[in-house]
Amino acid sequence: MRRTLPVSEKIKYLIIDLPxxxxxxxxxxxxxxxxxxxxxxxxxxxxxTNDPIFLQAIDNLRIINASQELLDKQVEEMTYNYxxxxxxxxxxxxxxxxxxxxxxxxxxAHDMLVDNEPIEKIxxxxxLSEKEVLEIKSKLDSNT
Numbered sequence: 001m002r003r004t005l006p007v008s009e010k011i012k013y014l015i016i017d018l019p020x021x022x023x024x025x026x027x028x029x030x031x032x033x034x035x036x037x038x039x040x041x042x043x044x045x046x047x048x049t050n051d052p053i054f055l056q057a058i059d060n061l062r063i064i065n066a067s068q069e070l071l072d073k074q075v076e077e078m079t080y081n082y083x084x085x086x087x088x089x090x091x092x093x094x095x096x097x098x099x100x101x102x103x104x105x106x107x108x109a110h111d112m113l114v115d116n117e118p119i120e121k122i123x124x125x126x127x128l129s130e131k132e133v134l135e136i137k138s139k140l141d142s143n144t
Contacts, residue, residue, distance in 0.1 A: 109136050 028037050028047055034054060038046055043061045046054075109126040113136060122133050
């Protein structure tokens with residue numbers, strides 16, 4: 001058993017000299033020894049592990065210790081990808097809005113044609129060209 005330094009009957013300290021805490025990978029058999037090894041020697045000296053807690057800790061330490069240049073490059077790539085995503089979304093939304101407006105205009109022209117409104121009035125209110133209105137009229141005439 002390790003020797004501890006008593007502070008009181010309930011509290012005792014175990015002092016470990018981290019620079020001297022050198023164990024082989026096989027000797028790292030407890031979570032405590034893994035943490036001490038990680039603190040003493042750093043991420044690169046760690047043995048392989050499947051423990052999710054240690055994997056997360058190692059990932060976090062790698063991020064913390066990453067060079068500013070690498071972090072800046074990652075941010076730039078994420079921003080670049082995000083800006084392209086926004087551009088794509090804006091283009092899709094613009095197409096949807098234009099398509100919806102076009103259908104609304106065609107529906108308005110259709111309804112006005114059904115009500116026998118004059119072509120000039122339909123063109124003015126629907127903002128469609130005369131050709132477009134006449135195409136809708138010919139479809140309407142062929143259906144009746």
